[in-house]
Amino acid sequence: MYNAVSKNKRNTVIIFIVFFVIIAGLGWLAGYIYEDWMITTFVVVIAAIYALIQYFAAGSIAMSINGGREVTRKDASELIGVVKVLATNYGVPEPRVFIVDDPSINAFATGRNPAKSMVAVTTGLMDKLDRRELKAVLAHEMSHIKNYDILVSVIVFGLVSAIGMICDFAWRMSFMGRGGRDSSPVMMIFGLVGLILAPIIAALVKLALSRQREYLADASSVLTTRDIEGLAKALEKIKDNKTPMRRQNTSTEHLWFTSPLKEDGIFGRLFSTHPPIQKRIERLREINSEKAKKM
Numbered sequence: 001m002y003n004a005v006s007k008n009k010r011n012t013v014i015i016f017i018v019f020f021v022i023i024a025g026l027g028w029l030a031g032y033i034y035e036d037w038m039i040t041t042f043v044v045v046i047a048a049i050y051a052l053i054q055y056f057a058a059g060s061i062a063m064s065i066n067g068g069r070e071v072t073r074k075d076a077s078e079l080i081g082v083v084k085v086l087a088t089n090y091g092v093p094e095p096r097v098f099i100v101d102d103p104s105i106n107a108f109a110t111g112r113n114p115a116k117s118m119v120a121v122t123t124g125l126m127d128k129l130d131r132r133e134l135k136a137v138l139a140h141e142m143s144h145i146k147n148y149d150i151l152v153s154v155i156v157f158g159l160v161s162a163i164g165m166i167c168d169f170a171w172r173m174s175f176m177g178r179g180g181r182d183s184s185p186v187m188m189i190f191g192l193v194g195l196i197l198a199p200i201i202a203a204l205v206k207l208a209l210s211r212q213r214e215y216l217a218d219a220s221s222v223l224t225t226r227d228i229e230g231l232a233k234a235l236e237k238i239k240d241n242k243t244p245m246r247r248q249n250t251s252t253e254h255l256w257f258t259s260p261l262k263e264d265g266i267f268g269r270l271f272s273t274h275p276p277i278q279k280r281i282e283r284l285r286e287i288n289s290e291k292a293k294k295m
Helices: 004-034 037-065 077-090 123-128 131-146 149-176 185-225 228-240 250-255 265-270 277-294
Strands: 068-070 096-100 107-110 118-122
Touching: 004 037, 037 107, 037 118, 037 149, 037 250, 077 096, 077 131, 077 185, 096 123, 107 131, 107 149, 107 250, 118 123, 118 131, 123 131, 131 149, 131 185, 131 228, 149 250, 185 228, 185 277, 228 277
Parallel strands: 096 118
Antiparallel strands: 068 096, 107 118
16 A cells, blocks of 8 residues: 555556557558658657646546536535545645536546645535545545545546547548548558547556555545445445436546446446445455454
């Protein structure tokens, strides 16, 4: 748990390197096919600009996509009071607080570092959870800030968005051809395969980075609040709540406390960025049981 920060910073560097390798490779391929190396230069430059924008603005973009509305102590004194206490406990700057107008029970944290962090909760969470459960969920989200999970998450958000853009670009270029005279079958096939594989690749990238982090954040919440039952009860309420989220965006799914997407069927559960809620509850119950035996 204590190595999470350094590990997440390393993962961020690796993701950036992979991103540039993919972009440079695609740029080289396009330049080779169209016999114009200016295309390669153009793609790499745009990739660099895109990466910088994502690093500095991805958190705000993610918050905007999910409809977050910033609040002050005057608007939500209890919520901000809990966030302030948890920020002190975790030893991080107090994040900006947002509310998402949605009847489902959920929350997420984002930003590139603790000093630029943001945390959001839905109106459904505010209405349906008591203070104890609210604190447990927010402690989970604050651990993502403390451990720099938010940095990795916003970079993954940018990478997932980039994958879709790249494939769409390749598909469009396949119809342009060399100088507009004819289309390129190679680029057409590449674009078509990319369009098919893009959502699968995006899901696998998020899956590889998310599930274990959720278990770790649950554990951090329990260590900070000393309240296993608070988090378990919050998860039980979420499990029993059948209200779907109004805004469902696959590119930001991994940011949320629980997946906002429907997970029907084998493939839905297989590619979910979150562990099953029941398994998270069972893990917490096991910790509680072991703790009781030692007393």
